[in-house]
Amino acid sequence: MAFNFFKKKENKEDKKSKRYKELTVRQVINATADAIVIEFEKPEWELSYTAGQFLTLITDINGESVRRAYSLCTSPLVDEYPAVTVKRVENGKMSNHLNDNLKAGDKIQVLEPMGNFTTTVDANKKRHLIMFAGGSGITPMMGISKSILHAEPDSIISLIYANRNLESVIFKSEFDKLEDEYEGRMHVIHVLDDAPINWQGESGLLNEEMLQKILDRIPNWGNDQTQYLMCGPEGMMKNVEQYLENFGVDKANVFKESFVQGTIDKAEKKTGETAEGQEYEVTILFDGEEYKFPVPSDKSILETALDLDIDLPFSCQSGLCTACRGKLLSGTVRMEEDEGLSDAEKDEGFVLNCVGHPTSADVKIEIG
Numbered sequence: 001m002a003f004n005f006f007k008k009k010e011n012k013e014d015k016k017s018k019r020y021k022e023l024t025v026r027q028v029i030n031a032t033a034d035a036i037v038i039e040f041e042k043p044e045w046e047l048s049y050t051a052g053q054f055l056t057l058i059t060d061i062n063g064e065s066v067r068r069a070y071s072l073c074t075s076p077l078v079d080e081y082p083a084v085t086v087k088r089v090e091n092g093k094m095s096n097h098l099n100d101n102l103k104a105g106d107k108i109q110v111l112e113p114m115g116n117f118t119t120t121v122d123a124n125k126k127r128h129l130i131m132f133a134g135g136s137g138i139t140p141m142m143g144i145s146k147s148i149l150h151a152e153p154d155s156i157i158s159l160i161y162a163n164r165n166l167e168s169v170i171f172k173s174e175f176d177k178l179e180d181e182y183e184g185r186m187h188v189i190h191v192l193d194d195a196p197i198n199w200q201g202e203s204g205l206l207n208e209e210m211l212q213k214i215l216d217r218i219p220n221w222g223n224d225q226t227q228y229l230m231c232g233p234e235g236m237m238k239n240v241e242q243y244l245e246n247f248g249v250d251k252a253n254v255f256k257e258s259f260v261q262g263t264i265d266k267a268e269k270k271t272g273e274t275a276e277g278q279e280y281e282v283t284i285l286f287d288g289e290e291y292k293f294p295v296p297s298d299k300s301i302l303e304t305a306l307d308l309d310i311d312l313p314f315s316c317q318s319g320l321c322t323a324c325r326g327k328l329l330s331g332t333v334r335m336e337e338d339e340g341l342s343d344a345e346k347d348e349g350f351v352l353n354c355v356g357h358p359t360s361a362d363v364k365i366e367i368g
């Protein structure tokens with residue numbers, strides 16, 4: 001077992017401090033009974049992000065370093081302070097810790113914003129964005145909506161937002177305000193599983209029948225001018241994806257964010273892999289260094305690296321956020337999950353180290 005270095009331009013600590021940043025909590029706002037918005041002060045380092053990206057928060061909980069990815073709910077074009085939304089997840093270490101303990105003035109370690117669930121905002125574009133969100137999947141939609149409404153005067157948004165009940169709707173009043181401020185350009189359709197008696201919106205599950213009913217009601221700008229964005233629980237995403245496919249929507253116009261908090265905490269429920277085949281040595285090229293180490297069949301490449309104190313980038317550890325992405329230069333890798341990678345990324349040979357297992361002896365992966 002060995003890892004070695006081929007360049008010595010910067011020492012390891014310098015590189016590490018560049019990767020890890022610190023943010024100070026400006027305020028913690030209760031969004032619902034089980035969700036908070038964490039607003040951060042503007043840091044001295046340059047925090048640059050695009051609406052729809054996520055921040056990885058890292059904190060120590062009972063002596064264990066825990067990290068989780070949370071989507072930014074703000075727009076850099078509109079909001080002075082960046083913020084993320086954190087909804088409690090059953091048995092979720094980080095989400096419950098933050099909801100219970102975080103307060104203004106606290107400092108928290110972060111990785112710089114990442115993520116591909118973004119859209120290029122262009123004042124000359126004229127498009128209809130149809131967004132499907134479920135539960136805390138609303139978070140990136142909030143930031144993207146603000147950016148589009150602010151900077152694309154000819155574009156419109158229809159947001160279909162599904163929740164269990166009225167109490168679990170995040171950003172209800174904020175979206176009401178956006179509908180007023182951008183009348184005719186922002187249209188929100190709430191769908192509740194368990195609606196109150198006097199509820200005037202839609203009630204029931206976001207199934208094919210409901211989707212048909214809603215899409216019949218919203219403006220039809222045609223395939224060329226319509227884009228579909230979705231973020232929410234797996235079941236909802238599958239329904240919507242299937243519906244759009246049946247509806248003849250071109251996949252190139254459908255964008256999805258696969259990770260929401262419920263799926264992020266998969267990492268905590270993981271019980272280990274079934275033993276499959278032998279141990280293979282893997283070479284990782286990262287930050288000007290070369291690491292070589294054997295990966296046992298019951299561990300992923302990332303898990304093995306972390307056990308060896310090799311500080312590789314990661315966030316969700318569930319194959320969804322792509323923070324651990326690397327390009328496979330040689331050999332073969334089996335992934336337990338590749339939902340986070342686009343077809344183009346897969347074609348280019350990218351793999352996810354957090355769910356990747358070497359299946360040949362000559363695996364070499366370049367990160368960054």
Ligand code: FES
Nearest residue numbers: 315317320322354
């Ligand atoms: S750490 Fe998120 S995909 Fe690997």
